[in-house]
Amino acid sequence: MHLLLAILVGILYACGLYLMMRRSMLKLVIGLGLLGHAANLLIFTAGRVVPGAVPLIPEGMTTPSGPIADPVPQALILTAIVIGFGVQAFAILLVRRLAERTRTDDVRELTTTEQLETQTGTGKGAS
Amino acid sequence: MTPLLLYIVFGAFAAAVIAPLLVRWFGDRASAVLAIVPASVVGIVFFMLGPPPDGLLQATIPWIPSLGIDLSFWVDGLSIIFVLLIAGIGTVVLVYAGAYLHDHRDLGRFLTWIMVFMGAMLGLVTSGNLLTLFLFWELTSISSYFLIGFLHDDAASRKSALQALLITGAGGLSLLAGFILLGSAVGSYELSAILTSGDAFRSSEWYLPGLLLILIGAFTKSAQVPFHFWLPNAMAAPTPVSAYLHSATMVKAGVFMLARLHPVLNGTSEFHVLVGTAGAATMILGAVSAFGQRDLKRLLAYTTVSALGTLVLLLGIGTETAVQAAMVFLLAHALYKGALFLTVGIVDHETGTRDVESLGGLWRMMPMTALAATLAALSMAGLPPMLGFIGKELLYEAKLAAPWAPWTITALGVTANILTVAVAALMTLRTFGGASSSVRTAHDPSWQMWGGVALLASLGFAAGMAADLVATHIVGPATTAIRGERVETSLGLWHGVNPVLLLSLATLASGAALYALHRPIRRMTAGWRPWKAERAYDAALAGMLASARKQTLWLQSGQISTYLALTLLATLLLVGLPILAFWPQLSMVVAMDLALLPTVIAGMMAIAAFLAVRAKTSLGSIIALGVVGYGIAVLFLLYSAPDLAMTQFAVETLSVVLLMLVVAKLPEFRQMGSRSTRLWQAGLAGAGGALMTLLVLFVTAEPARMTLATFYGEASYALANGRNIVNVILVDFRGLDTLGEITVLGIAALGAVALLRLVVDKEDGR
Numbered sequence: 001m002h003l004l005l006a007i008l009v010g011i012l013y014a015c016g017l018y019l020m021m022r023r024s025m026l027k028l029v030i031g032l033g034l035l036g037h038a039a040n041l042l043i044f045t046a047g048r049v050v051p052g053a054v055p056l057i058p059e060g061m062t063t064p065s066g067p068i069a070d071p072v073p074q075a076l077i078l079t080a081i082v083i084g085f086g087v088q089a090f091a092i093l094l095v096r097r098l099a100e101r102t103r104t105d106d107v108r109e110l111t112t113t114e115q116l117e118t119q120t121g122t123g124k125g126a127s
Numbered sequence: 128m129t130p131l132l133l134y135i136v137f138g139a140f141a142a143a144v145i146a147p148l149l150v151r152w153f154g155d156r157a158s159a160v161l162a163i164v165p166a167s168v169v170g171i172v173f174f175m176l177g178p179p180p181d182g183l184l185q186a187t188i189p190w191i192p193s194l195g196i197d198l199s200f201w202v203d204g205l206s207i208i209f210v211l212l213i214a215g216i217g218t219v220v221l222v223y224a225g226a227y228l229h230d231h232r233d234l235g236r237f238l239t240w241i242m243v244f245m246g247a248m249l250g251l252v253t254s255g256n257l258l259t260l261f262l263f264w265e266l267t268s269i270s271s272y273f274l275i276g277f278l279h280d281d282a283a284s285r286k287s288a289l290q291a292l293l294i295t296g297a298g299g300l301s302l303l304a305g306f307i308l309l310g311s312a313v314g315s316y317e318l319s320a321i322l323t324s325g326d327a328f329r330s331s332e333w334y335l336p337g338l339l340l341i342l343i344g345a346f347t348k349s350a351q352v353p354f355h356f357w358l359p360n361a362m363a364a365p366t367p368v369s370a371y372l373h374s375a376t377m378v379k380a381g382v383f384m385l386a387r388l389h390p391v392l393n394g395t396s397e398f399h400v401l402v403g404t405a406g407a408a409t410m411i412l413g414a415v416s417a418f419g420q421r422d423l424k425r426l427l428a429y430t431t432v433s434a435l436g437t438l439v440l441l442l443g444i445g446t447e448t449a450v451q452a453a454m455v456f457l458l459a460h461a462l463y464k465g466a467l468f469l470t471v472g473i474v475d476h477e478t479g480t481r482d483v484e485s486l487g488g489l490w491r492m493m494p495m496t497a498l499a500a501t502l503a504a505l506s507m508a509g510l511p512p513m514l515g516f517i518g519k520e521l522l523y524e525a526k527l528a529a530p531w532a533p534w535t536i537t538a539l540g541v542t543a544n545i546l547t548v549a550v551a552a553l554m555t556l557r558t559f560g561g562a563s564s565s566v567r568t569a570h571d572p573s574w575q576m577w578g579g580v581a582l583l584a585s586l587g588f589a590a591g592m593a594a595d596l597v598a599t600h601i602v603g604p605a606t607t608a609i610r611g612e613r614v615e616t617s618l619g620l621w622h623g624v625n626p627v628l629l630l631s632l633a634t635l636a637s638g639a640a641l642y643a644l645h646r647p648i649r650r651m652t653a654g655w656r657p658w659k660a661e662r663a664y665d666a667a668l669a670g671m672l673a674s675a676r677k678q679t680l681w682l683q684s685g686q687i688s689t690y691l692a693l694t695l696l697a698t699l700l701l702v703g704l705p706i707l708a709f710w711p712q713l714s715m716v717v718a719m720d721l722a723l724l725p726t727v728i729a730g731m732m733a734i735a736a737f738l739a740v741r742a743k744t745s746l747g748s749i750i751a752l753g754v755v756g757y758g759i760a761v762l763f764l765l766y767s768a769p770d771l772a773m774t775q776f777a778v779e780t781l782s783v784v785l786l787m788l789v790v791a792k793l794p795e796f797r798q799m800g801s802r803s804t805r806l807w808q809a810g811l812a813g814a815g816g817a818l819m820t821l822l823v824l825f826v827t828a829e830p831a832r833m834t835l836a837t838f839y840g841e842a843s844y845a846l847a848n849g850r851n852i853v854n855v856i857l858v859d860f861r862g863l864d865t866l867g868e869i870t871v872l873g874i875a876a877l878g879a880v881a882l883l884r885l886v887v888d889k890e891d892g893r
Contacts (some may be wrong), residue, residue: 014816
């Protein structure tokens with residue numbers, strides 16, 4: 001199964017990277033999401049995948065009853081999923097806010113802060 | 128003795144810290160309060176240290192024992208002569224600076240840097256370890272940068288400061304490299320070991336590269352050709368700085384270095400040729416350039432360049448007489464040049480100009496200054512009974528007896544001295560004597576200012592009168608230290624009629640004649656500078672900046688796609704190429720053991736990923752991303768990771784909802800990049816994906832290591848009373864990581880709230 005998963009990891013990375021090189025901000029965020037999935041799957045696969053070996057200790061025992069899947073990559077990925085979500089949520093809100101202010105979704109147009117000022121041109125001092 | 132040594136070096140640093148406070152309390156008089164520090168150092172050296180037994184004081188304080196670096200001190204005759212100069216002239220300059228920078232808003236900053244410089248310089252000349260010596264050496268460059276750039280709202284001042292820093296800083300790097308070669312060849316960075324290993328170093332293969340590197344360091348610091356140009360430019364500094372750093376002390380650090388390492392470096396023809404040539408060239412070039420200057424400060428600066436050349440030349444000659452002459456001349460020059468610089472400061476301060484052409488007749492308005500300055504100029508011109516006279520006599524004696532090209536050296540030396548005599552005359556007679564100029568309102572400044580000039584000038588006179596005392600207590604021990612063997616010194620004003628005296632007389636006569644003719648000659652040579660090394664510096668600096676700008680524009684395009692592409696390209700080159708070398712091992716890749724359900728899921732995810740890329744609408748793209756996310760959750764479920772699956776389902780749902788919320792605000796997808804851009808970016812992304820696939824394959828081709836899994840399996844219940852091992856790892860064994868994770872989430876949430884609030888506030892404001 002590892003060969004298949006390795007190829008899937010590659011496909012997810014390729015799609016994520018390609019999307020992140022787009023000029024549309026939304027595509028960038030979606031690419032970021034794909035890249036996150038790809039990284040999680042990479043760690044998961046590198047830690048070996050085994051079916052039917054949940055790392056749990058059954059009731060009444062003090063050690064697992066048989067061989068278990070490596071819990072360390074699982075712990076790492078759990079952390080990564082949560083942090084990835086935090087980043088993604090922040091990125092999504094940032095994109096939304098930028099789109100509202102600049103009326104564009106093209107990252108090329110976001111070159112300088114000065115331009116942003118003149119484009120929005122509130123002419124109002126610090127609030 | 129150790130506490131006294133520590134006070135000598137670190138007293139000034141401590142004073143630097145409180146200098147701004149003192150200015151707040153005492154105003155201008157703070158500088159006089161600070162002057163107590165160097166004055167007490169002079170006192171300690173005179174009355175408490177005395178002539179040290181064996182001419183040497185040592186102390187070692189362990190500093191970084193693991194690296195073998197100790198804070199060690201090495202105080203011999205050479206250190207003493209420099210300590211006296213640094214602390215003595217430092218005292219005068221500090222008292223002077225309080226009056227010169229009267230009511231300046233940045234007096235505190237100025238005094239801090241002057242004290243830092245003083246401490247660095249004292250540390251430099253008393254260091255017993257090459258590495259600590261280097262630290263102090265760099266600190267003098269840094270404090271010099273801040274002092275030259277003291278008037279920071281002047282562009283020329285900033286440029287000069289940067290130039291001095293770059294030149295001496297580059298020299299410092301070279302010096303460090305030389306030190307490392309020297310230290311490795313000898314096997315120690317302690318002076319005690321190095322100074323006795325001269326033969327070992329001279330015969331090692333590292334001698335020539337080490338010598339060259341150390342010489343570059345010394346030559347940049349002491350403004351030798353072709354690095355001399357920074358010194359006249361450094362005159363942008365306030366005059367007390369010019370007097371202190373750029374004539375009396377810092378620029379002599381290079382000379383000090385040559386003297387300090389003389390027992391190690393001296394004695395080969397390479398040393399004599401390199402040091403002698405640089406010194407002679409600088410000596411003559413400085414003197415010639417000085418004569419045509421209009422600005423009194425630049426005029427003095429070029430004579431300083433010339434004097435530094437003389438000192439380097441003498442050390443290059445390297446005989447006992449030459450070293451002795453160097454020490455006498457060092458002392459004499461510091462006294463008269465310090466005094467003359469302070470005089471220029473007074474003239475500038477009182478008349479508002481330093482242009483020698485528009486000055487004249489000032490002696491009527493400022494008699495005390497005129498008197499003191501004339502006394503100093505007599506020493507500069509080398510007239511008896513000043514110390515300058517003795518210095519010049521010895522200098523001629525050493526040059527005549529040079530083992531290598533004595534006649535050329537003497538001829539150059541006489542020429543330089545004739546010019547020096549003329550410049551000394553120009554400096555005093557044109558400024559103070561003659562008809563009065565347009566300046567009418569000048570008068571003697573406060574005693575703090577002219578007193579310093581008078582003190583330094585009279586010291587030059589007293590030292591000439593009491594030459595024997597100077598010889599036994601200062602010059603003798605210094606020469607002994609440099610030569611590495613006991614040297615008996617006696618100095619006197621009168622040696623009978625000999626070739627040296629005749630040369631002196633000829634020098635004075637020619638100098639007087641040159642002064643008499645100075646107007647037409649100066650007019651002819653005005654602005655004429657024989658060597659434009661500064662152009663090379665300017666071109667190098669401009670070239671460096673231009674290439675940096677190009678490189679930055681190329682690398683820092685401001686386009687996220689370019690950044691990503693460059694990062695990807697670098698990763699491919701750095702990780703991908705080595706991986707190809709392991710290619711043959713890939714034959715052991717895992718067999719195809721396809722299970723049906725995972726294969727279907729993986730296939731769906733791959734298709735969804737492609738759809739996310741190809742989708743024509745943003746909604747389609749988001750849904751495709753959601754499919755990939757749910758797919759991965761199913762994979763987690765299938766491969767024994769139920770916790771991950773649960774988390775992934777929850778998070779994916781939230782993400783999709785959030786993305787849906789944004790879509791409404793964004794324009795619909797459109798194609799923005801050109802076809803060729805899309806193609807090469809797709810190629811690059813594909814290569815990146817392939818690299819990751821290979822990485823996974825390589826990792827999984829290795830046998831799995833289950834040590835950690837076994838440990839957690841056994842310890843989970845025994846140590847943490849938990850049955851869900853992944854849970855236990857997260858909240859117990861790696862609890863701090865989870866705390867970090869929570870912090871990240873918290874910060875992201877704060878950021879998100881801030882973004883949302885910002886929108887509301889602005890909308891309210893409209």
